[in-house]
Structures are given as C-alpha cells and as structure tokens.
Amino acid sequence: MEQGEPAPDDESTPRIPSPRAAGDDLTAGRGNSGTFVPAPREGNRFGPPGPDRRAEPAAEPDPEPETPPPPDPEPPSSSEPEASVPEPVPPETAPVAGPPSHTVLKSLLGAWALAACSTEETDAVEAHLTECAPCADEALRLRDAVGLLHTERSLDLDPMLRARVLENCLGRRPARIPVPAWAAPYDAEAARLDALLNDFGDAEWHAPVRLKWFEEERRASRRTTVAGVIGHLMAVDALVATALGLDEPVPLDPEEAAGGPTTRTEALWRAGRFPLTRTVREPWREQSHTLIRTVSFAGRGVSELAVSYGEFALSLQDAMLDRAFECWIHAGDIAEAVDYPYDPPSGAHLHRMIDLAARILPAALAGRRRAGLASPPRGLVTAGSPGRSLRLEIEGVGGGDWLIALDSPAALPSPDHEVAHVALDGVEFCKLAAGHVSPQEAAAGQLGDREAISDVLFAAASLSRL
Incomplete structure (x- = not known):
C-alpha cells in the first residue's frame, strides 16, 4: 500500500x-x-x-428527524x-x-371498488379494511353501488333494437328519400332475418329445414336447408325485381320466367350459379337492398304497379307486404331449425300483413268454390250489392276487425248481413295463412254459420304456398 x-x-x-x-x-x-x-x-x-x-x-414526516453528524x-x-x-x-x-394514513386509504375506496387501484394500493386498502370497521362498511356500500351499474343481461340483442334506433334517428333527422310506409315491413323483416344469419357457421347453413304449406284439403311440405330457404326467398323476391325492371338473379327460359314462385324456386335450386351454401346470403341481401332503394326513389305512382305471381297478380305495395310476410315466416322456420327464439313483427307491421290476408280472402274463397272445395253461394249477388259476411276478429298486437264477403268478391260486406263471427289471435291467424297450422287446429272462437266458418278457415289456409 x-x-x-x-x-x-x-x-x-x-x-x-x-x-x-x-x-x-x-x-x-x-x-x-x-x-x-x-x-x-x-x-x-x-x-x-x-x-x-x-x-x-x-x-407523513416525523415531527423532528434526527440528522446524523458529519x-x-x-x-x-x-x-x-x-x-x-x-x-x-x-x-x-x-x-x-x-404505511399510508387512514385519510389516504379512505380516499382510495372509490377507486378500489371500481378495481382501478394499482397492485400496491389494492394491497394497502385491503389490509386496512381488516383493521378499520368504518372503512370496511363504506367499501361494502361502494361495491354494492358498482354492482348496480353492471346489471346482468343476456348477450342476445333485443330484436326490436334496430327498429327503435332507426325510429329515433329518423325522428331527429328524417331521410331525404324515406322508405314508403308500405315497404317498411319488408325492410324490417329482411333486416331481422339478415341479423339472424349473421353469426351462422357452416353447420347452421346446412341445418335441415322443412317448408310447410297447405294444398287443397291437406298439408304439404318440402325438405331443404337454411341456405335453400334463402335461395327460395331470393327467387320469389325476383318477381318484384323484374316488375321494377331489375335483373333476374338466375337466367330463366321463357316458360320458367312466366311461372310462379314454385317454378322460380326450383330453377334457382337447380342452378349452379348460387350453390346452396352460405354464399347465397350476399346476393339475397344485395337484392333486398336494391328493392328498397328502387321503390324509395320511384315515387308514389309505383305502388299500384302490377306484380305477376303466375296464376294471379298483386299491386306492388301488396307484393312488398307479401314478401315481408314470407320473410318473417321463413325466418321463423330457420330459427326453429337452429333452436333459436324469434319474435313476430311489430304491431303496426303485423296489422298490415293481416289486412292483406283479409282483403285476399274473398278471392281465395271464390277460387275454392270454383274448384268444388267450398259451399256454393246463397242467392244471386251482384257487384256492389250487400251480401252475406263473416266478421273476422283478430286479437292481440296488430289485431282488428274485418268483414269478409262470403258469396262473391265483388259483393259489399255488410254488418246487417253478418252470419258468423270468428275470433283468432294475430300470430295464430298468420300461421294459418302460412300453412303452418291446419284449419282444424286453429284455436278459433266461433259463433254462427258453421259452414261459412269452415269455408273461411280453409280459404285462409289456401293462401299458403311453397
């Protein structure tokens, strides 16, 4: 050293x-x-x-710290x-x-209840709570309050959420080109079905679905898949699309183009352009959006445009109601196939669909009478003259009263000539008109002419088709 x-x-x-x-x-x-x-x-x-x-x-600093001598x-x-x-x-x-003081730890209780403290703060607060009864009571109250801010709810969205949001938005800022009232049911039901399909995997798209309808005096059915049902809806929607000058989703020969819903559905199912897989969703969705845009820009006069269904024709506004009705019914078929709940349409839209069926019933009854499937008329009835009538009372949401002409579609139904009274729930009546419930199974309150009641119930079931 x-x-x-x-x-x-x-x-x-x-x-x-x-x-x-x-x-x-x-x-x-x-x-x-x-x-x-x-x-x-x-x-x-x-x-x-x-x-x-x-x-x-x-x-907190000690009162008088000692300083070590240099x-x-x-x-x-x-x-x-x-x-x-x-x-x-x-x-x-x-x-x-x-350790932190009581005042500091008490000020952290709110953050601790919201799980917003750091690890060190959480440990200090929880150690303090075991020693301080007032702070422990306050912490319990704060935790209970936080629990009220996070209520337990289902992960499934309310099916009417979209309608309420759109209604609120349009109320604050109306659309420059609004959707016509007669096209709103189709817009809503197509959107609800699209939301149902949103989370489907390959297994759900291939789930078996049985389409049911009523032919003459018996029930008929056809087995397909979820993708097949969407293809069917797209094929029948094409009837409205072609009436508006839009393109066909599937090229058809002249005979198929002149056919009705069944012919068009079979043609689409056979075509390779839209394989029956999840790929069919996008063209169906695009077609439904195009229909809504087209009728919204077309103006008022377009509502009376004729739409051919092969054997009969409907005005465009009635055809759009028909498409909304079938969209809802087949969405229910799909939901049943995948074991998922599905609610009926809103009351205003359901009322429009029931009104369409009630207006068509006299013509359907006359067609069954021509085929020999219904009782003959009672007496000679001229156009515009009063004739026998049946009161159809629809209960529940979307319900109302309708007078159904029994002897001729051209007859004027009159309360003075009422011979029977039938009461049905709104959804039950729609299932009857869709062929999902037989006339014998329909839970109906009946009063008056039994033959007239039976004819009307079977005529309602005959409105169904593939």
Missing part, C-alpha cells in the same frame, strides 16, 4: 458514496475545485445504505502538500417511509 493512501479498515476515514453507485447526477455538487460533493437527494445518507424504501408509499475530515498525508477539502454539504433528511 502506498504511503498517504488511507487504510480501508480505518474507521476514522470518511466514506463518500460514489455518484454512480448512489444514482446521483455526475455533475451535481461539483465545485470549482473539481472535487465531487454529493447533491442532496431523498434517502441519501453517509455510511452504509439502509433498506430500500422507494417501493413503499410516502408517509464525519471528521480525513487528515492530510505527511508526504503530500496539504490541500483544502471542502466540507460535504449535509443532505436533506428524508422521512422514514411507512
């Missing part, structure tokens, strides 16, 4: 911590002489370092010239870290 170098074990030798080891800035505390003087910092002490308390929360300066070496060493500047004394 060289002369003048202090002995490492000499306790009288002052120890000045290295700025790098202590984490201080290398330029802090350096005077004009170049000798390093440690800068004041929290927790900086001479001598051996104490336990590291940087991870603990700050505590060590004696190092005596100069006998072989070197005496040099002046500046006395070290005593650092500020940092408070000894301790």
Whole structure:
C-alpha cells in the first residue's frame, strides 16, 4: 500500500458514496475545485445504505428527524502538500417511509371498488379494511353501488333494437328519400332475418329445414336447408325485381320466367350459379337492398304497379307486404331449425300483413268454390250489392276487425248481413295463412254459420304456398 493512501479498515476515514453507485447526477455538487460533493437527494445518507424504501408509499414526516453528524475530515498525508477539502454539504433528511394514513386509504375506496387501484394500493386498502370497521362498511356500500351499474343481461340483442334506433334517428333527422310506409315491413323483416344469419357457421347453413304449406284439403311440405330457404326467398323476391325492371338473379327460359314462385324456386335450386351454401346470403341481401332503394326513389305512382305471381297478380305495395310476410315466416322456420327464439313483427307491421290476408280472402274463397272445395253461394249477388259476411276478429298486437264477403268478391260486406263471427289471435291467424297450422287446429272462437266458418278457415289456409 502506498504511503498517504488511507487504510480501508480505518474507521476514522470518511466514506463518500460514489455518484454512480448512489444514482446521483455526475455533475451535481461539483465545485470549482473539481472535487465531487454529493447533491442532496431523498434517502441519501453517509455510511452504509439502509433498506430500500422507494417501493413503499410516502408517509407523513416525523415531527423532528434526527440528522446524523458529519464525519471528521480525513487528515492530510505527511508526504503530500496539504490541500483544502471542502466540507460535504449535509443532505436533506428524508422521512422514514411507512404505511399510508387512514385519510389516504379512505380516499382510495372509490377507486378500489371500481378495481382501478394499482397492485400496491389494492394491497394497502385491503389490509386496512381488516383493521378499520368504518372503512370496511363504506367499501361494502361502494361495491354494492358498482354492482348496480353492471346489471346482468343476456348477450342476445333485443330484436326490436334496430327498429327503435332507426325510429329515433329518423325522428331527429328524417331521410331525404324515406322508405314508403308500405315497404317498411319488408325492410324490417329482411333486416331481422339478415341479423339472424349473421353469426351462422357452416353447420347452421346446412341445418335441415322443412317448408310447410297447405294444398287443397291437406298439408304439404318440402325438405331443404337454411341456405335453400334463402335461395327460395331470393327467387320469389325476383318477381318484384323484374316488375321494377331489375335483373333476374338466375337466367330463366321463357316458360320458367312466366311461372310462379314454385317454378322460380326450383330453377334457382337447380342452378349452379348460387350453390346452396352460405354464399347465397350476399346476393339475397344485395337484392333486398336494391328493392328498397328502387321503390324509395320511384315515387308514389309505383305502388299500384302490377306484380305477376303466375296464376294471379298483386299491386306492388301488396307484393312488398307479401314478401315481408314470407320473410318473417321463413325466418321463423330457420330459427326453429337452429333452436333459436324469434319474435313476430311489430304491431303496426303485423296489422298490415293481416289486412292483406283479409282483403285476399274473398278471392281465395271464390277460387275454392270454383274448384268444388267450398259451399256454393246463397242467392244471386251482384257487384256492389250487400251480401252475406263473416266478421273476422283478430286479437292481440296488430289485431282488428274485418268483414269478409262470403258469396262473391265483388259483393259489399255488410254488418246487417253478418252470419258468423270468428275470433283468432294475430300470430295464430298468420300461421294459418302460412300453412303452418291446419284449419282444424286453429284455436278459433266461433259463433254462427258453421259452414261459412269452415269455408273461411280453409280459404285462409289456401293462401299458403311453397
């Protein structure tokens, strides 16, 4: 060891911590002489370092902390010239870290109840709650309040949510080109069906579906898949599309083009252009959007445009109601196939669909009479003259009363000539008109002429088709 170098074990030798080891800035505390003087910092002490308390929360300062006395300066070496060493500047004394105070922990209870505290804060609060009864009661109340903010709800969206949102939006800012009221049911039912299909995987698209309808005096059915049902809807929607001058989804020969819904459906099912997989959804969806856009821009006069169904024709506004009705019925078939609940349309839309069926009933009854499937008329009825009538009372949402002419579609139904009264639930009547419920199974309240009641119920079932 060289002369003048202090002995490492000499306790009288002052120890000045290295700025790098202590984490201080290398330029802090350096005077004009170049000798390093440690800068004041929290927790900086001479001598051996104490336990590291940087991870603990700050505590309130102690009343009168004791400042350790500075060590004696190092005596100069006998072989070197005496040099002046500046006395070290005593650092500020940092408070000894301790647990957070009651006030601090109480202020954290709200954040703790919302699970917004850090790990250290959460541990400190929960340790405090085991010792402080008032804070524990307050924490329990806050947790209960947070539970009220997060009520348990089903993950399934309300099927009427879209309609309510659109109604609210249009009420605040109406569309420049609104959808006609007679096309709104189809718009709503196509959107509801599209939402049902949104999360379907390949297995659901190939799930078996049985389409049911009523032919003459018996029920008929056809087995297909979910994709097949969407193809069927697209094929029949094409009747409306071609009446509006839009393109056919599937090229048809003249005989198929002149056919009705069944002919068009069979042609689409046979065609390879739209395989019966999930790929059929996008063209059906695009076609439904195109129909809504077209009738919205076409103006008022388009509502009376004739749409041919092969054996009969409907006005465009009635055809759009027919398409809304079938969209809802077949959406129910799909939902049943995948074991999913599906609600009926809104009351206003359901009322329009029932009104269409009630207006068509006299013509359907006359057609069954021509085929020998219904009782003959009672007496000679001329156009516009009053004749026998049946009161159809539809109960529930979308319900109302209708007088059905019994002897001729041209006859004027009159309450003075009412011979029977039938009461049905609105959804039950729609299922009867869709061929999903037979006339014998229809839960109907009946009063009056039994033969007339039977004829009307069977005529309602004959409105169904593939």
